[in-house]
Amino acid sequence: MKILQIVPSISLVYGGPSQMVLGLSSALAKAGVEITIATTNSNGDVGQAPLDVPLGVPVAQNGYEIYYFRCSPFRRYKFSIELLQWLHKNAKAYDLAHIHALFSPVSSCSAAIARSQQLPYILRPLGTLDPADLQKKRQLKRLYAAVLERPNLAGAAAIHFTSEQEAKTSERFNTVTRDVVLPLGVSLPLSASNSIHEKYGIPTNKPILLFMSRIDPKKGLDLLLPALENLDSDFHFVLAGGNPQDPSYEATIRDRIQQSQLKDKTSIVGFVTGSEKTALLEAADLFILPSYYENFGIAVAEAMSVGTPVVISDQVHIWQDIERSRSGWIAQCNVESLTQALKEALANRVEQIQRGKNAQIFAQQNYSWDGIAQQVIKTYQDLI
Missing domain, CATH: 3.40.50.2000 (Glycogen Phosphorylase B;)
Structure with a gap:
């Protein structure tokens, strides 16, 4: 054939x-x-x-x-x-x-x-x-x-x-x-985890919330940034990704973070690939993708494959798989719902770990x- x-x-x-x-x-x-x-x-x-x-x-x-x-x-x-x-x-x-x-x-x-x-x-x-x-x-x-x-x-x-x-x-x-x-x-290279925290200024003593995708309006960053600002708990946010076709929007998001209370708790790392991408996915405590529409969400599957639980919108079209397998938390496409999902995910470390294990098993069997x-x-x- x-x-x-x-x-x-x-x-x-x-x-x-x-x-x-x-x-x-x-x-x-x-x-x-x-x-x-x-x-x-x-x-x-x-x-x-x-x-x-x-x-x-x-x-x-x-x-x-x-x-x-x-x-x-x-x-x-x-x-x-x-x-x-x-x-x-x-x-x-x-x-x-x-x-x-x-x-x-x-x-x-x-x-x-x-x-x-x-x-x-x-x-x-x-x-x-x-x-x-x-x-x-x-x-x-x-x-x-x-x-x-x-x-x-x-x-x-x-x-x-x-x-x-x-x-x-x-x-x-x-x-x-x-x-x-x-x-x-899903196919990921081996991790370069021994250098990732130092290289990108990511602390090791706080929960790491990772967004890793194209910096594009459809990805829901206009929901995610205010939702992060609503959180009472301590965390470190990592923004990974770029947009060579719309650098002005990427610049807008960077400026938005620099002018907000997230400035001192955010690492903006740009487009990441290879072993460093794997390392970031492994280091994250939660992977977040609140897209307005997403036909699959390959980055979500990649996060799951290394055992990282996910917080996604119900417009990421594999959300039902995530819900059934208890691999993460699902939010609607609004700030209030996303804030609540993040608070729930951060409230219970034991549940985070369990959902990460569920995610990895599901990814191995289905992706x-x-x-x-x-x-x-x-x-x-x-x-x-």
């Missing part, structure tokens, strides 16, 4: 949604599937150098191969004519394409080419079909959907959602689709790439 994964970029700066393609591809290759990734060398907006990788030739990695193609000068859109030309020429060499991201020009055009070449394809929306997300640039997205995404959805062999709630709430633009629900997996790969393979076989 020869499967083509198409994703606009796999650069670390674009976070979990792009990186999951690497974890999935490695697990599929380990299970005997022949995997090729087609992507661009995009590495952020203009002003940041593209990825330093060979272009247009296969690069072997973890049992699969990657083709990188030159990104257009408008790097924000992660578009590549060369990728589309290669796909038009080589589509018939594959049994199925798994295309990641909607409302992204290279993914949208890839689906159209796959259809013209009679290559069956799966679309993974990455939350872009959520009604709340569709409200951003609403008129432009309506036009884009009418021209590209509606026929792409109608012609897809399946739509890949990562949770039942994402599938339930997503827009289909009046098309009839075959939906498959397949969760994302293992090897197990997910078997589900994906069955889906591929059924569709082919």
Whole structure:
């Protein structure tokens, strides 16, 4: 079975949604599937150098191969004519394409080419079909959907959602689709925990509350910061993440913290990856993500995998898994509810530890790439 994964970029700066393609591809290759990734060398907006990788030739990695193609000068859109030309020429060499991201020009055009070449394809929306997300640039997205995404959805062999709630709430633009629900997996490097506290000025004698995600309005920082200010108990807050596509919002959040009572109890550490990311997740007593909408929440699953209990909103679409497994606390998307959830989580250290253990067991059983790969393979076989 020869499967083509198409994703606009796999650069670390674009976070979990792009990186999951690497974890999935490695697990599929380990299970005997022949995997090729087609992507661009995009590495952020203009002003940041593209990825330093060979272009247009296969690069072997973890049992699969990657083709990188030159990104257009408008790097924000992660578009590549060369990728589309290669796909038009080589589509018939594959049994199925798994295309990641909607409302992204290279993914949208890839689906159209796959259809013209009679290559069956799966679309993974990455939350872009959520009604709340569709409200951003609403008129432009309506036009884009009418021209590209509606026929792409109608012609897809399946739509890949990562949770039942994402599938339930997503827009289909009046098309009839075959939906498959397949969760994302977790793959973290070993920790560098011996240096993390000193490097980032994180105390060892206070509960550590960690936010680690893209610094974006949808992530609920406008709820989290006032909720933290409402807490009576002592703690240290760690803000990890960045946003290369909207640095002004990131600057706004930094200024908000510097001008508040959180200033002296916060470490702003920026974008963190690799062993240091793992170390921060392990060091945290609570992981917090009060998003307004989140189709899965890979960072939540990563925190759970190292035994850190989570406090999330009920718009993170795996919240029911967290509630059923008692792996954390669930809040509504308002300051009062989030404040109450944080107070409850901080009030009982024994319960924190137990929910952390529950979280780790649940993640091992449900967010293992090897197990997910078997589900994906069955889906591929059924569709082919």
